[in-house]
Amino acid sequence: MLTGTDLLTVGQMTARSGFAASALRYYEAEGLISASRTSGGQRRYERHILRRLAFIRAAQNIGLSLEEIKEALGKLPEGRTPTPADWAKISRAWRGRLEEEIEALVRLRDGLEQCIGCGCLSMKRCRISNPDDVAGRYGSGAVTLPELLREDRRTHG
Amino acid sequence: MLTGTDLLTVGQMTARSGFAASALRYYEAEGLISASRTSGGQRRYERHILRRLAFIRAAQNIGLSLEEIKEALGKLPEGRTPTPADWAKISRAWRGRLEEEIEALVRLRDGLEQCIGCGCLSMKRCRISNPDDVAGRYGSGAVTLPELLREDRRTHG
DNA sequence: GCTTGACCTGAAGTGCACTTGAACTTGCAG
DNA sequence: CTGCAAGTTCAAGTGCACTTCAGGTCAAGC
Numbered sequence: 001m002l003t004g005t006d007l008l009t010v011g012q013m014t015a016r017s018g019f020a021a022s023a024l025r026y027y028e029a030e031g032l033i034s035a036s037r038t039s040g041g042q043r044r045y046e047r048h049i050l051r052r053l054a055f056i057r058a059a060q061n062i063g064l065s066l067e068e069i070k071e072a073l074g075k076l077p078e079g080r081t082p083t084p085a086d087w088a089k090i091s092r093a094w095r096g097r098l099e100e101e102i103e104a105l106v107r108l109r110d111g112l113e114q115c116i117g118c119g120c121l122s123m124k125r126c127r128i129s130n131p132d133d134v135a136g137r138y139g140s141g142a143v144t145l146p147e148l149l150r151e152d153r154r155t156h157g
Numbered sequence: 158m159l160t161g162t163d164l165l166t167v168g169q170m171t172a173r174s175g176f177a178a179s180a181l182r183y184y185e186a187e188g189l190i191s192a193s194r195t196s197g198g199q200r201r202y203e204r205h206i207l208r209r210l211a212f213i214r215a216a217q218n219i220g221l222s223l224e225e226i227k228e229a230l231g232k233l234p235e236g237r238t239p240t241p242a243d244w245a246k247i248s249r250a251w252r253g254r255l256e257e258e259i260e261a262l263v264r265l266r267d268g269l270e271q272c273i274g275c276g277c278l279s280m281k282r283c284r285i286s287n288p289d290d291v292a293g294r295y296g297s298g299a300v301t302l303p304e305l306l307r308e309d310r311r312t313h314g
Numbered sequence: 315g316c317t318t319g320a321c322c323t324g325a326a327g328t329g330c331a332c333t334t335g336a337a338c339t340t341g342c343a344g
Numbered sequence: 345c346t347g348c349a350a351g352t353t354c355a356a357g358t359g360c361a362c363t364t365c366a367g368g369t370c371a372a373g374c
Contacts (some may be wrong), residue, residue: 011320021321024361030361040370042321058272061265066361091272098266102259108218109255115215115248168350178351179333187331197340199351223331 007036007044017053021117032056032070048081055087063101163192164201189213190312191225206239219251220258239308 010021017024027033028043034041052073059069072090076082104110167178174181184190185200190209192200209230216226229247233239 009320020363023361026265026362038370040321042325042370045183060361062269076315088272091269094269095266098262098269102262102266105255105259105262109259111253112215112219112248112251115245166350177333180331183332195340195351197351198353201342217331280371 006047008047008049010045011042013049013053017050018057021052027053027056027066030066030070033074046056048112051082051087056093059093062098062111064094064097163204165206166203167200167202170202170206170210174207175214176210182211184210184223187227188222189230208239208244209304212248213247216251219255221251223252 010017010024013019013024014021019027024033024043024045028035033045033049033056035045035049038044055073056066056069059072064072072093076086077091165173167181170176170181171178176184179192181200181202185192190206190213191203192202193204197200212230213223213226216229221229229250232247233243
């Protein structure tokens with residue numbers, strides 16, 4: 001199946017990474033991954049690209065945008081194949097991000113407890129949905145509790 | 158409540174709800190809220206629409222789509238102004254959803270701990286990014302750990 | 315050499331949740 | 345009655361992360 005070199009075809013990459021071929025092309029166009037070409041113009045991927053894709057998928061799961069992921073990937077060493085330590089280094093920042101997301105959700109859940117307890121869902125008092133007391137301070141569109149969360153969940157205001 | 162003058166203008170609604178006027182129009186077009194009109198065709202909102210908007214914002218923070226929110230709102234009683242109990246009832250389902258989201262994030266965080274510990278980020282072994290052992294079972298595009306999470310965070314696969 | 319499936323490109327389409335723009339009308343203060 | 349901020353409609357645009365399509369090319373097994 002595999003000839004002299006250990007370069008991988010698009011088909012092999014889709015099978016091994018779970019990403020669609022169109023996604024791989026997209027990532028290449030966006031500068032997140034790279035590929036060499038055969039004389040006929042077909043893509044051939046080095047094996048370590050799989051690790052890059054693993055990183056991309058993991059980062060997506062944490063909620064990073066492709067732009068952020070690209071930036072993170074840019075911090076990898078240029079000349080050599082990244083070591084496990086390199087990957088660990090750039091992943092370390094994720095922990096804080098995840099912690100924040102978890103905390104925001106927990107606050108939301110606890111606020112919800114209160115709201116369900118009192119049935120208050122209101123612009124004036126509700127802890128999980130109260131833009132009113134923020135509107136004056138930040139202008140319209142601001143949200144009380146889960147600002148962090150909203151940034152993660154919605155594309156733009 | 159019988160006075161005709163406590164209807165709110167668009168401007169008052171944007172100020173009190175934090176939603177942009179365009180968003181209010183959009184929600185009306187989508188059937189999430191309603192408004193009466195002046196003889197000249199301008200919108201006038203009843204006060205209880207603010208509560209509906211509070212619900213919408215809260216639900217968005219929990220991660221529901223407008224479609225889901227619309228469905229939830231549809232469960233409110235038709236004839237009368239919803240009571241706190243009505244709101245509490247339809248909010249109750251959120252708790253489970255939030256719990257699931259939190260758990261998914263916690264699993265992700267704990268997986269990340271392991272990955273950082275061993276620096277393994279790999280298609281083959283990494284707990285937070287391993288489509289490989291799923292690919293055969295579900296086909297391409299499937300993701301090991303945070304399926305629930307991915308559904309929440311990405312529009313479609 | 316032929317066939318066939320894998321692969322190529324560039325442009326356009328998708329889905330959500332809105333926003334923006336253009337061109338026009340209403341409503342209220344002075 | 346006038347001026348003008350605030351409101352109206354409909355169409356089109358935005359941003360992300362892709363997917364789909366049309367129309368062609370490549371690589372490998374027979």
